[in-house]
Amino acid sequence: MCASYGLDPRFTDAELLAEADADILDGLREWAERNAGETLRPTGKNLRNLNPIVVPQDGQATLEPAWWGFLVNGEPAKFPSINTRSERLQDQPGKARARAIVPATGWFELRKPDRVWHEFGLDGGALFGMAAVTQRGRTADGERFTCFSIVMRPAPEHLAGIHDRMPVLIPTDYAREWLQAEGGREVIDEALAAAASLDQRVVATPRSNDKGVDEKLF
Template identity: 80%
Template sequence: MCASYGLDPRFTDAELIAEADEDILEGLRTWAAENAGETLRPTGKNLRNLNPILVDADGEITVAPAWWGFLIDGAPSRFPSINTRSERLQERPGSLRSRAIVPATGWYEMKKPERVWHEFGLGGGALFGMAAVTQRGRTADGEWFTCYSVVMRPAPEHLAGVHDRMPVLIPTPFARDWLSAQGDRELIDEALLAAASLDERVTAVPRTDDKGTERLF
């Protein structure tokens, strides 16, 4: 599963939406710089870290802060909700009614049994988008948030030896469809086909510190 990812303000080759709006890219750079290189993790009830996502607001794509994981009855859900399997969305497309794109420059997974962390990405610090489904959620004190869950799929063969699942990456030509098209079984099927077009570009690199020891995220 994807439980942490990175957003480096030095990102290159933005691959989020066609003719990416400079205001969106600058907003992401500013947020990432203010985040001081911290790894993005699921939102907690005590430390309410909100992460940037891209959403369709009345036909205009904007950046919005969001809670990673679902809130149910005023509290973080008791079931795993930071990730959603693509297979589940194919079986129950009703969950596709509200969607987002999560900007990232890499995500992190541990290779077992070696327990070595790897960073996955498109190489060269490229900015890319991960598919997500969203819903509104309320905390116990009555504050409302947009909550998101990253959509996961089986990893292609050349990555499966490190981790058997990966986020559904949304290539630029499909981004507006993912955000604004009707949410049905056909949409998730098309998203999986679109994501496969990026498979050959995805790499997994072991993460080590200057002393050669494994770096934990």
């Protein structure tokens, strides 16, 4: 489960889009600087901390602030919705008709039973993209948002001892297809195969709570 992730404005070479859009990268750096290095957390009923995602618009990739987790009947879903299992999308590919990429420089997981937090990311501190599915939602006051859920898969062997799941990472050469391809199980299968190419580049670093990870959220 990914319940917190980070976006450090000091990220190195972007591994987000095959043809990195300067406006998107500048927008991410500006957003991350305004966010003062805080980890990103799900948007709640009383706190609208909208997070940047990359979505397709008129055939182009564009940056949009979005609600992490689904809104149902005017309020946050009562079922877990900030993450979606890749296996569920393979069984129900219709839920992956609308997709996005979530930019990040790291995500956080708690290793049990010793309760040590670890930060995961690509070697070199590169900006990377996590696969997400999206849907539109509205709050009780009628305001509408794009809502997103990060797609999770089983972790590879060298990470499974820390946590058994991880986000589906989208390499640059698959980013455009993930955003724009027709829906269907094929796009999920292809995303999982593409993500595996990054497995050996994922590193995990033990962290203490002074890094901004709040145990009360988990």
